[in-house]
Amino acid sequence: MMLLSLFLLGMAQISLAATCFEGTGKAANVKQAWALREQICGRNACANSDAARGNNKYCNLFRYYNSGQSYVQIERNDPSGKYKNCWDALENILQQCLDNPNGGGFKNNMPNGNWRFGDEWYWIHINNNVTPGAPTGSDGKQYVKGPNRYCRGLAHGGGQACVDIPKGCYIVVPIDNVTPSVKCGHLQSHNHTVMTPSIVPKGPWTTSLNWDLHATLDGETRTPFRHHIRAGQQQTDSSNGNFLQFWHLPLELQQHVFSFCDGATLWQLMRMSSTTRDEAKKLFWSDPTTRYHIYGWWLLAGGFPGHTHDDLEALARMQYVEVDFDGVISILSSGWEDGELKFACKSADLPKNYAEQQTARFWTTLRRRFPRIIDVVLSDERSDKPGAPAPNELTQLAEGSPQGISTGVSCFQLDHKRHARPMSRHLWRQSRSDGNPSTWEVVDAAWTRRSVLPPLKEHSGPVGQYRRLIYEESDHYMYSHYARQLLSIQATEAYYLHTRQAPCVCPFPDCGLQFKLPGQWAAHYVSADAAHEGDVPLPPCETLRAAFEHHDMSMKLMLQRIDDERARMREEWGDVGSQQRNHVKKQFLQQLRDDALYAGEKAPEESSIWRHYQRDMDDKLYTYG
Ligand SMILES: [Zn+2]
Structure with missing residues (x-):
């Protein structure tokens, strides 16, 4: 996202x-x-x-x-x-x-x-x-819970009109002079059957907490490539002795066995034997249960190497990809320049065939970067009401896909409640029938996938150092930051159901509902509204609390390291007009000129990377005083 x-x-x-x-x-x-x-x-x-x-x-x-x-x-x-x-x-x-x-x-x-x-x-x-x-x-925001009476600021001048808030109800204190609406019923909501959310993983949480979990704001997990190839590695290592016999099997039997291997094992096999490397490699990148996550804006902006942190050689091998358009304002009527949005307007203001041209450019770029791709899902995190059709911009773009690439589209579906967190993600595919116009049908109303972040490119040199800093600050920190909420959900359920062997108690103040089965408390949390604000309170367990404190401290350290690295780079940047400054400038621009990994649309001196770098080093992005 x-x-x-x-x-x-x-x-x-x-x-x-x-x-x-x-x-x-x-x-x-x-x-x-x-x-x-x-x-x-x-x-x-x-x-x-x-x-x-x-x-x-x-x-x-x-x-x-x-x-x-x-x-x-x-x-x-x-x-x-x-x-x-x-x-x-x-x-x-x-x-x-x-x-x-x-x-x-x-x-x-x-x-x-x-x-x-x-x-x-x-x-x-x-x-x-x-x-x-x-x-x-x-x-x-401030919440006033009933039984209470709220009077301030209702009318112009305030203080005259009041609303009564019955027991079990609450209001959100308004900032403007408007009458707050009284909301009730949350505390009784446990009698309702809650739809089980498919966005937030449900457990059961029997394994230990993964402190390096990556997730989005909405609770979808992402697997960094380094984890993807590490899962199950221990088993592979410890069985090496017995495994040697395997190499004496006929080739087609070996290949048959490979087809049952998970990604991590295949990754190991690719490094173990030259005879099986090709087969393992082929299977590794063609696993349909693994979807590599790619940013849609990067492809719309021309897919230049300099604008991505992904390893381009790895991209060229991928067959199953998800292109995420989250945050792109107008997919079909936007204009891009050197990795940056130049305009996003109403399609009426653009030449008639702009959307078709944009679509064609998108697929050409996708094909160039992913020559082996066979299946792509165009996704967004926009939430639609239940029953809404597939997002129009996505289906329009998908309908331009070239022969040989199967294409789906996906976005969140909200529950009926307005502010609820997204409950599930729909996947639509086009049904083609001879002679009839195609229609988009929901093929999975609760689509999940193993979403893997591609391997990082090897950032080196002065440009690489700067781009690595940006990656750490935006992607790495943010994915870890958002995962904390999932970890507290997992810890809460594991503490009650597994450690205490008791029903899971919702830890939010004034709630206290109890849930006996795995996943029920997560479902309750996801469908809960304003009364379940902020961080999930941790269960009353010192060990867990200490572990989270430790985790929070490492997150702070991560930010500290980013700050330190930035300070070091600014130190190196030196004073205006100094020899040091000239030297650093020269080296940075030189790498932009020579290093294909950082190629963009424009000449080094006019590139967006160079502009952002200078602004950042001059302290114009981050501090004012
Ligand atoms: Zn609750």
């Missing part, structure tokens, strides 16, 4: 003016707004709020200072969840409205400004005179 390289995050493809309200000028403590911007765009500060909401389409964060008398609030909204203009949009608002030394002054204590492009928008408020009782909480 959702993870995209800083290539996309940092790009400045669209520059639009912000709209300022209550005047313009340099607000007191505007530094706080720059800092919150960095937390949101660069440090994923919305993660908890996103996890609680079940998607990352909207986020609203507050940062209090001045002993709680002042705060800055940033809201962001993007139905695609990608926030491609996060850095630039917030910078525009700050420079034009709130940190503008040439402004005409503010009319009151609450200057604010917004920036909008289509459905992607950002809003910054600075409030230097907070009234008591303003909303707080990690996501800026």
